[in-house]
Amino acid sequence: MERVFSFKMMVDKALHPLVASLFFVIWFGGSLPYAYAQLTPTFYDGTCPNVSTIIRGVLVQALQTDPRIGASLTRLHFHDCFVNGCDGSILLDNTATIESEKEAVPNNNSARGFEVVDNMKTAVENACPGIVSCADILAIAAEESVCLAGGPSWTVPLGRRDSLIANRSGANSSIPAPFESLAVLKSKFAAVGLNTSSDLVALSGAHTFGRAQCLNFISRLYNFSGSGNPDPTLNTTYLAALQQLCPQGGNRSVLTNLDRTTPDTFDGNYFSNLQTNEGLLRSDQELFSTTGADTIDIVNNFSSNQTAFFESFVVSMIRMGNISPLTGTDGEIRLNCRRVNDNSTGSNALLVSSI
Known part of the structure; x- marks a missing residue:
């Protein structure tokens, strides 16, 4: 398959001035906590x-x-x-x-x-x-x-x-665990020297492909945070579909797509799903549904601008x-x-x- 999006191409064409400067910082180890x-x-x-x-x-x-x-x-x-x-x-x-x-x-x-x-x-x-x-x-x-x-x-x-x-x-x-809050996710990213906003959102975007087992999100469907009720941030139509897939007392190893729209394609649809409250994991939806979070604007940007997501993902993968x-x-x-x-x-x- 032809490589459709190279990081070098991004820098050469200056598609995003920030990426060019970040490339310089990363390439020469300027601000990273480790010896690049x-x-x-x-x-x-x-x-x-x-x-x-x-x-x-x-x-x-x-x-x-x-x-x-x-x-x-x-x-x-x-x-x-x-x-x-x-x-x-x-x-x-x-x-x-x-x-x-x-x-x-x-x-x-x-x-x-x-x-x-x-x-x-x-x-x-x-x-x-x-x-x-x-x-x-x-x-x-x-x-x-x-x-x-x-x-x-x-x-x-x-x-x-x-x-x-x-x-x-x-x-x-x-x-980082699929059932954790945004605050906990941020603490784990900070602990390894990653940015708690841009790196967190960009790397979470890898959930644009792959699958997850019911056990990773079933608490959102029936007893969110011990409330006895589903996660209120879950889209109700999506909730009903997930409850049918993962009934209480059912097989918790059943798989479903992390991205319900394009499950095997690496794209920006993951972020669009968050905007409609269709993030599968709590750790996904927290990026958009946590009141006042600095991650919300990044999700909105990546949803409307796939190139921005790809640029940031490359930077974050190199940092990680x-x-x-x-x-x-x-x-x-x-x-x-x-x-x-x-x-x-x-x-x-x-x-x-x-x-």
Whole structure:
């Protein structure tokens, strides 16, 4: 699929003056809380120049049988970065010394796409043994997933290394949850150095594709905040449809679209849904329905101007991808994304993840 929206193109054509200035700030690390200069889009140019093409090929094949997979991979990158930074820790399985983040509440029976990441890693290892980290594979896969769904394309900064540990307790406490208030969401974004308005709204816009289980929103349908009544911000027609899909005492694993209009397309319809009180998750609708919130104007802007959304999403994804990366000699390049290498050394390799 042709790349329809490149970040470089945005800057070159000056579609939005703010983006050009933000690009300068981000590219040179001017105002970010982390050392962006350690990551570079050219990191693998001399060692694995076709890494993005390889990952895209695996993704295209996976999409043929699983249209959800792009959204799932994007979510993996998000959940990875919010816990100890973008270090591939979400991919680690349980061992005697590691408590996997996969079994944390936000991920258990929810996070998916690990087999596709395995396939990407195998394909990359076949071409470039021991070169590309699992953390970078997640970052590239997220960009390719958004692009292939019709969203923006950007040049991904690379050079992350993989962690030797996981952090299940951190996953339980740090990953934004679908039932949380705007105030809590803002606090979690601030904790990792992200903007609590523009980054929060732009990254929430990734819910323009993908699915969610009934368990993630059923409290809105029957007993919102312990009131014994549905969430008053829910569109009544939408509420009735969701109650039919997710009856009380029913199967809470039933899936429905995050974006009821264009569920597999990356576009601005997510924000239009919020304006009509048709956000699926509480964490979605809070962006628009919280009285006096500074996020409301951003939602309105993104709803009417998809280009503005795409521009901001690219900026926010790059910022998120720069949260506390392991670089240089820190961490390792895992040969298998599910476990640390057999010869891994360093004190943190021996730590149980939840301590």
